[in-house]
Amino acid sequence: xxxxxxxxxxxxxxxxxxxxxxxxxxxxxxxxxxxxxxxxxxxxxxxxxxxxxxxxxxxxxxxxxxxxxxxxxxxxxxxxxxxxxxxxxxxxxxxxxxxxxxxxxxxxxxxxxxxxxxxxxxxxxxxxxxxxxxxxxxxxxxxxxxxxxxxxxxxxxxxxxxxxxxxxxxxxxxxxxxxxxxxxxxxxxxxxxxxxxxxxxxxxxxxxxxxxxxxxxxxxxxxxxxxxxxxxxxxxxxxxxxxxxxxxxxxxxxxxxxxxxxxxxxxxxxxxxxxxxxxxxxxxxxxxxxxxxxxxxxxxxxxxxxxxxxxxxxxxxxxxxxxxxxxxxxxxxxxxxxxxxxxxxxxxxxxxxxxxxxxxxxxxxxxxxx
Amino acid sequence: xxxxxxxxxxxxxxxxxxxxxxxxxxxxxxxxxxxxxxxxxxxxxxxxxxxxxxxxxxxxxxxxxxxxxxxxxxxxxxxxxxxxxxxxxxxxxxxxxxxxxxxxxxxxxxxxxxxxxxxxxxxxxxxxxxxxxxxxxxxxxxxxxxxxxxxxxxxxxxxxxxxxxxxxxxxxxxxxxxxxxxxxxxxxxxxxxxxxxxxxxxxxxxxxxxxxxxxxxxxxxxxxxxxxxxxxxxxxxxxxxxxxxxxxxxxxxxxxxxxxxxxxxxxxxxxxxxxxxxxxxxxxxxxxxxxxxxxxxxxxxxxxxxxxxxxxxxxxxxxxxxxxxxxxxxxxxxxxxxxxxxxxxxxxxxxxxxxxxxxxxxxxxxxxxxxxxxxxxxxxxxxxxxxxxxxxxxxx
Numbered sequence: 001x002x003x004x005x006x007x008x009x010x011x012x013x014x015x016x017x018x019x020x021x022x023x024x025x026x027x028x029x030x031x032x033x034x035x036x037x038x039x040x041x042x043x044x045x046x047x048x049x050x051x052x053x054x055x056x057x058x059x060x061x062x063x064x065x066x067x068x069x070x071x072x073x074x075x076x077x078x079x080x081x082x083x084x085x086x087x088x089x090x091x092x093x094x095x096x097x098x099x100x101x102x103x104x105x106x107x108x109x110x111x112x113x114x115x116x117x118x119x120x121x122x123x124x125x126x127x128x129x130x131x132x133x134x135x136x137x138x139x140x141x142x143x144x145x146x147x148x149x150x151x152x153x154x155x156x157x158x159x160x161x162x163x164x165x166x167x168x169x170x171x172x173x174x175x176x177x178x179x180x181x182x183x184x185x186x187x188x189x190x191x192x193x194x195x196x197x198x199x200x201x202x203x204x205x206x207x208x209x210x211x212x213x214x215x216x217x218x219x220x221x222x223x224x225x226x227x228x229x230x231x232x233x234x235x236x237x238x239x240x241x242x243x244x245x246x247x248x249x250x251x252x253x254x255x256x257x258x259x260x261x262x263x264x265x266x267x268x269x270x271x272x273x274x275x276x277x278x279x280x281x282x283x284x285x286x287x288x289x290x291x292x293x294x295x296x297x298x299x300x301x302x303x304x305x306x307x308x309x310x311x312x313x314x315x316x317x318x319x320x321x322x323x324x325x326x327x328x329x330x331x332x333x334x335x336x337x338x339x340x341x342x343x344x345x346x347x348x349x350x351x352x353x354x355x356x357x358x359x360x361x362x363x364x365x366x367x368x369x370x
Numbered sequence: 371x372x373x374x375x376x377x378x379x380x381x382x383x384x385x386x387x388x389x390x391x392x393x394x395x396x397x398x399x400x401x402x403x404x405x406x407x408x409x410x411x412x413x414x415x416x417x418x419x420x421x422x423x424x425x426x427x428x429x430x431x432x433x434x435x436x437x438x439x440x441x442x443x444x445x446x447x448x449x450x451x452x453x454x455x456x457x458x459x460x461x462x463x464x465x466x467x468x469x470x471x472x473x474x475x476x477x478x479x480x481x482x483x484x485x486x487x488x489x490x491x492x493x494x495x496x497x498x499x500x501x502x503x504x505x506x507x508x509x510x511x512x513x514x515x516x517x518x519x520x521x522x523x524x525x526x527x528x529x530x531x532x533x534x535x536x537x538x539x540x541x542x543x544x545x546x547x548x549x550x551x552x553x554x555x556x557x558x559x560x561x562x563x564x565x566x567x568x569x570x571x572x573x574x575x576x577x578x579x580x581x582x583x584x585x586x587x588x589x590x591x592x593x594x595x596x597x598x599x600x601x602x603x604x605x606x607x608x609x610x611x612x613x614x615x616x617x618x619x620x621x622x623x624x625x626x627x628x629x630x631x632x633x634x635x636x637x638x639x640x641x642x643x644x645x646x647x648x649x650x651x652x653x654x655x656x657x658x659x660x661x662x663x664x665x666x667x668x669x670x671x672x673x674x675x676x677x678x679x680x681x682x683x684x685x686x687x688x689x690x691x692x693x694x695x696x697x698x699x700x701x702x703x704x705x706x707x708x709x710x711x712x713x714x715x716x717x718x719x720x721x722x723x724x725x726x727x728x729x730x731x732x733x734x735x736x737x738x739x740x741x742x743x744x745x746x747x748x749x750x751x752x753x754x755x756x757x758x759x760x761x762x763x764x765x766x
Binding site: 030031033037040041044045048080193194195196197200207210211212213214215218219222223225226227228229230303307308310311313314321325337338341344345348349352353356 | 396399400403404407414415417418420421422424490491492493494495498504505507508509510511512513514516517520521524705706708709711712719723726732733736739740743744747748
């Protein structure tokens with residue numbers, strides 16, 4: 001197999017044929033540099049052409065974009081030949097916002113925009129300061145206000161009617177917002193000199209990381225009510241949220257611990273010499289440095305949570321994936337689940353791809369800065 | 371990173387019962403935290419005991435001996451609904467392991483291939499590998515699993531099954547491949563081949579050690595052929611064991627003969643393998659890139675072939691960077707196999723969930739899931755740590 005480290009060999013041949021034009025030179029160097037490479041290029045090209053043409057035929061040329069009313073006859077006729085994109089305009093409101101009252105759906109839409117703005121603001125280096133905590137608190141309260149309502153003339157919408165994209169964003173973002181402080185405390189505990197606290201933290205982290213998230217979600221949905229006193233009935237969404245926070249806390253603790261290990265011991269000692277107390281040392285000296293170190297892995301962990309929130313489907317919470325799956329229970333549209341899944345996959349992809357690009361950008365920046 | 375320096379620790383402060391005393395404060399903190407944790411758990415426990423007695427659910431694992439009564443369609447172990455819950459759990463564990471082990475092997479192969487392809491000097495190949503990685507990593511696994519399952523169900527029925535190769539059928543009944551009926555005798559031959567492989571491995575180490583000592587080149591592969599192929603084949607001939615392959619046939623609406631893989635299993639396996647391979651590809655890529663360029667240059671300067679350089683010089687060094695993150699990917703794949711419950715493949719989580727619904731033994735069922743996964747995780751970690759120590763750089 002042709003691999004790296006293939007420095008272009010200086011050629012002494014006259015600049016004719018292949019070498020005549022920069023484009024041809026590029027083609028030769030990158031696609032046809034040797035016989036195996038040429039074979040690979042041709043094979044891949046044939047495969048790619050076949051796939052692209054096949055997909056274009058199914059997804060564009062032979063696809064059905066609209067149907068009159070709920071009559072899916074045209075779609076059914078084209079089944080297996082062309083996609084039925086008509087399902088998207090028909091169902092997108094339900095997929096995005098679930099059973100939220102139809103006339104009030106501008107509220108979850110606005111909440112989604114607040115989420116995106118919050119992520120954007122948090123990504124700017126300028127805002128990496130303590131005030132960011134206040135921004136998060138303000139944004140999350142605003143989102144709660146929009147989603148629940150009940151004051152300022154907004155009608156109250158109970159959270160069992162929430163659904164779709166806002167629920168996915170709520171689960172992931174609140175998971176981070178509460179899991180992160182928890183993770184910091186546990187990471188500090190794991191590095192503490194007190195044996196009892198250290199072993200408690202190790203137990204928590206290893207227990208959570210050793211089992212699948214599904215088992216935690218099952219625990220939240222069926223075991224949690226058993227452990228509560230009579231009359232205490234906590235909402236299903238909140239229970240799942242608690243499970244995700246506990247899960248996030250364990251993984252974030254490991255990320256933060258990596259950052260803590262990267263802070264030189266001299267920093268601790270200098271802070272101690274200044275007479276700062278333990279909490280002052282951690283808050284003012286150690287944590288700011290540790291967290292800056294681990295921002296790229298933190299973003300990656302957040303991407304993982306964002307995807308993992310889709311698991312709440314299994315305990316029947318209406319997140320983006322569950323609404324998509326529910327939308328196609330409708331007998332008229334049952335056969336067109338792939339189209340709906342592609343639509344939802346694009347939404348997930350847009351969020352995750354933006355975040356992973358950002359994380360990569362931070363990593364290269366960090367390398368240059370170091 | 372700080373390097374551990376042998377510093378002289380200051381003598382420990384003596385414990386005295388005053389808040390000014392650091393050791394005393396530490397003791398108070400620990401008593402407080404552990405006390406709160408214990409009280410909290412005791413409170414949860416007393417609630418649980420009360421709730422269970424109200425609902426008339428008896429605690430304990432006695433239910434494991436009762437008749438399960440749940441159908442399990444896709445099993446390797448013999449099972450009927452008349453068997454006990456314990457047996458059903460065993461079937462579930464085997465089903466989980468069957469996905470996890472085969473998934474880990476396939477994901478490693480595919481991921482390594484994609485990771486190397488990403489570093490190819492062929493622009494098209496490396497771009498396509500990058501697109502593969504990016505697309506699979508940024509879409510939730512559960513969504514991918516549901517899509518694979520829908521596609522699997524959309525396959526033609528058994529009568530119009532796809533036949534990519536003679537004897538291999540892909541239909542909405544899953545994948546059917548030709549089988550070799552195993553009636554016991556074959557296991558002796560397979561055992562002999564495995565034994566031969568272990569002997570060959572030991573012999574190879576010995577021969578290489580000899581070559582290092584005296585510098586004489588020795589042929590290694592003829593021993594391998596003898597031990598792994600010729601001797602087991604001879605054994606098979608002497609014992610008169612048949613290796614006749616039976617081809618699946620379509621009878622009525624279903625297939626007869628051959629090995630079949632249910633659509634649920636197949637969808638789960640494909641989803642886990644492709645998803646995890648994207649992460650493994652990134653690990654392999656960064657591992658290879660972590661090998662200093664001088665190693666490539668030096669090996670090429672010695673006149674070694676490129677494939678040889680990759681296999682013998684670069685990959686062994688890259689492995690040291692690759693193994694730790696690879697371990698966590700293996701653990702992830704195993705844990706992710708629990709998504710099976712979403713498409714109805716009966717792994718341990720799915721069976722525990724059914725048990726929970728039938729008996730109401732929530733605490734026990736979830737405790738069993740956790741115990742199984744903690745054991746598997748521990749097993750994988752131990753093996754990978756052993757392997758990591760085995761390949762670690764031996765410094766003089």
